[in-house]
């Protein structure tokens with residue numbers, strides 16, 4: 001199962017994800033009675049927006065973090081009649097009753113390193129003709145932060161691939177191989193500026209550096225986050241977003 005998240009701190013942060021969500025959901029073309037899957041729904045910000053987009057339909061939220069889903073269930077407690085919540089891994093069978101009409105995903109796919117398995121699973125759970133819109137970190141994403149992490153870890157630090165920032169061509173090819181058509185993929189630099197100090201540290205710890213922190217003892221977390229922050233030229237997360245729009249053939 002994917003790693004756990006600090007859902008409450010996540011929701012308290014100034015997240016550029018809100019804009020990414022609007023941008024991504026804005027590419028959906030819905031009548032209002034469809035079933036839509038929110039892949040990596042987290043605490044449910046876009047799940048709620050999807051429920052608004054399909055007043056006569058249903059939304060299925062899938063996420064690998066129980067803490068994110070607990071927070072979602074609290075926030076959307078009065079909307080669970082049209083919402084199914086699944087704790088699952090997006091690269092594994094999801095156990096849906098049937099294929100959905102559309103799949104949407106925000107800020108999730110770069111946490112998954114096996115994109116062929118991911119896209120095959122999305123295709124498997126999407127009806128022919130169904131819409132697929134997604135965004136995630138893409139090629140070049142958080143390069144400055146990665147450089148700072150490298151510096152802090154030094155020669156002795158543990159190395160393991162924690163993210164996968166895919167490019168346009170490989171993504172287009174994988175989507176085609178997984179059975180998608182009408183494929184549009186692009187990369188968009190979208191840096192996020194934070195307040196230096198507490199806000200930057202909290203953001204880095206909660207949103208960006210979690211997988212590194214998982215590997216460090218608790219007592220080293222604060223030091224690691226502050227050391228990475230200190231190596232950044234400015235309090236900016238140098239995001240580059242990979243945007244995907246496609247249709248299941």
Ligand SMILES: C[S@@+](CC[C@H](N)C(=O)[O-])C[C@H]1O[C@@H](n2cnc3c(N)ncnc32)[C@H](O)[C@@H]1O
Nearest residue numbers: 002017040041042063064065089090106108111
């Ligand atoms: C940055 S959060 C984004 C959440 C939400 N979409 C948003 O924009 O706020 C990434 C989410 O992806 C989920 N995730 C990562 N890998 C996953 C996987 N293999 N299967 C399901 N969920 C996964 C995490 O649990 C987390 O909730």
